[in-house]
Amino acid sequence: NAGVTQTPKFQVLKTGQSMTLQCAQDMNHNSMYWYRQDPGMGLRLIYYSASEGTTDKGEVPNGYNVSRLNKREFSLRLESAAPSQTSVYFCASSEYGGARTEAFFGQGTRLTVV
Amino acid sequence: GESVGLHLPTLSVQEGDNSIINCAYSNSASDYFIWYKQESGKGPQFIIDIRSNMDKRQGQRVTVLLNKTVKHLSLQIAATQPGDSAVYFCAENHTGGFKTIFGAGTRLFVKA
Numbered sequence: 001n002a003g004v005t006q007t008p009k010f011q012v013l014k015t016g017q018s019m020t021l022q023c024a025q026d027m028n029h030n031s032m033y034w035y036r037q038d039p040g041m042g043l044r045l046i047y048y049s050a051s052e053g054t055t056d057k058g059e060v061p062n063g064y065n066v067s068r069l070n071k072r073e074f075s076l077r078l079e080s081a082a083p084s085q086t087s088v089y090f091c092a093s094s095e096y097g098g099a100r101t102e103a104f105f106g107q108g109t110r111l112t113v114v
Numbered sequence: 115g116e117s118v119g120l121h122l123p124t125l126s127v128q129e130g131d132n133s134i135i136n137c138a139y140s141n142s143a144s145d146y147f148i149w150y151k152q153e154s155g156k157g158p159q160f161i162i163d164i165r166s167n168m169d170k171r172q173g174q175r176v177t178v179l180l181n182k183t184v185k186h187l188s189l190q191i192a193a194t195q196p197g198d199s200a201v202y203f204c205a206e207n208h209t210g211g212f213k214t215i216f217g218a219g220t221r222l223f224v225k226a
Binding site: 004031033035040041042043044045048050056058059090092102103104105106107108 | 123148155156157158159160163203205212213214216217218219
């Protein structure tokens with residue numbers, strides 16, 4: 001089982017460039033999430049999609065946009081990358097949101113903005 | 115605001131000993147708590163969860179304790195093994211919510 005697949009695994013961007021991080025899950029989960037992880041900190045929620053067709057802001061949405069393309073796929077876009085967006089990005093999915101089930105995470109995308 | 119914190123950023127234990135990782139949370143509305151394990155270069159992986167109507171839950175070699183009075187959560191790992199070396203995160207959520215809040219993590223080192 002693939003679980004949650006993220007692409008790419010590594011990326012270096014110049015300040016001002018744009019890019020899209022891709023995420024797909026094969027577990028038929030309803031909810032999907034994008035987190036960022038910075039050194040010495042826990043994961044912080046950027047955006048989430050409670051179900052297909054809906055997206056909502058998390059803790060740190062500024063500078064990002066998302067698209068829930070279908071039930072399987074949830075992409076994260078950086079329109080104009082900034083050095084502060086250097087981080088490891090994780091996509092996750094869960095059968096339901098909230099206090100019902102745990103999340104399954106992808107392997108992460110390590111993004112460096114220079 | 116909502117926060118989930120960990121008392122110790124690093125924990126070093128001898129192989130075979132028991133490990134205890136602690137976590138404090140501040141949101142009284144939280145009713146679902148999860149422990150995740152993150153190995154180097156990988157995404158977090160679910161270990162065990164507990165709902166607020168329980169005080170204790172056991173898994174394979176792991177036990178989670180919840181003390182709602184003092185808003186404290188702990189993860190106990192029995193007979194710690196080298197493969198347990200990782201960063202452990204506690205996380206909390208509440209019924210109807212989607213914003214799981216993660217703590218900063220505790221790095222567990224297991225000495226052979």
